[in-house]
Amino acid sequence: MLPRVLKTYNRCSINNRNIMDIMYPIRNLSQLPLIKQRAYIDGEWVCAADERIFTVSNPANGEIISKVPDMDERDVELAIKAASSAFVEWKNTTAYERSRVMKKWYDLMVKHKETIAQIITLECGKPFAESKAEVNYGNSYIEYYAEEARRINGEILQSTYPTKKYFVEKQPIGVVGLISAYNFPLAMITRKLAAALAAGCTCVVKPATDTPLTALAMAELGHEAGIPKGVVNVITSSHASNPPVVDFMCKSPDIRGISFTGSVQVGKIINEKCAPYVKRVSLELGGNAPFIVFNSADVDVAVQAAIASKFRNSGQTCVAPNRFLVQDGIYDCFVDNLIVEMRKLKMGDGSQGDVKIGPMINAAQLEKVRQLVDDAISKGANCILGGKRAPLVGDLYYEPTVLTDVRETMKLYMEEIFGPVVSIVKFRTEEESLFIANQPDVGLAGYIFSSDISQIFRVSKNLEVGMVGVNEGIISAAEVPFGGVKKSGIGREGGHNGIEDYIDYKYVCIGNLRF
Structure with missing residues (x-):
């Protein structure tokens, strides 16, 4: 049993019942305790060593939802020790x-x-319909890896010598640190955690500061399911505490692998910190997805896919299309139809059933979007829809925006927007589209819309990305490998490939056999 487990923790002044009753028609009020106010270490709900806390707020309206522990290296060390002890069994x-x-x-x-x-x-602000879709998607990883656990098979290899037998078996690497982003607070974690558990690893989970409550709810249900204590540990920390917490995880000799989802900049830092310890590293980093619409495309299909893929979570997804490359023959038709559909997107609190565009996660993200759009407009981009904040809706909202005449001199041409902004570039030839698409030094996802099957195979082959959607805007699934090339990361999550980051191969040679 770990020390400093507090039986009461009454610092949160929010009445969960009142908030939830106002926002949602909850049928079973007994489910409300899933909103936690403590972290989860060694099967216990605990506070930070120095009892510091930070608030978790609803980005739609700024209201405080909960207060959770602001943990430091001492707390992380306890979580790692718990995971190390649990790994033995x-x-x-x-x-x-x-x-x-x-x-x-x-x-x-x-x-x-x-x-x-x-x-x-x-805690995330995304529309409720999207949240339900994320739960189904995130849960599918638990289901998939629960099944995949029984398919982590070794090999018997053909021996050169009649007196020897060669075996290869797969073993878990040990304790792993899982660090996730805010935009998919369930799926980002289950994609990592379920694979690690299936392989036999134990875990220290560090959810994003803005969205820790989903991870804590998952831990509660995992505890109820009978996951042994110490196998899953969830630590929470504020933005200020994140650097030392992550640094400690990277440098701990007891953590054998780190899986991180986030920005390229932070991914580089984590990779550098882990390098001296030759630690297993899996990185799912930023993207700058091209969305290429050729003259032969079905414009209606392309527009609906654009809406679905671009505006999920208000554009705050790593596979959201950033650059819309539209061939000159259908350019005007595509832009006109896209604007018609975008005007139908209602902004507001995601708890309202008809809302399609929620808030940015925080003020820093909102400011980044504003700066990118303002920079593009100042350099000659034509803003034909949106282009500014929406203060009448709320403090963290940005209007769905369309920019045309986007050029290479503009920051958003090469930088990931992570907001509800469509930047459109007109092209003439297939070769030109590929040149533009492949310019960035990242390559996570890309999208192609065409009715020419030969073109589909050519462009899919030559796009420098890890995932391609063809005539489809939603491409993620538990069964497939998720990840990118270039600076978009290392390794893959999902599918049977997702087990590899948590597995060591052991070769065994048995000699001096007589048959």
């Missing part, structure tokens, strides 16, 4: 046992999916 559980407890966890996540979606909307 967890690594030796059978695949069947790990699969069984993960299936129980999945069943509880499905049972409480409505409440988890409500928590996501409260």
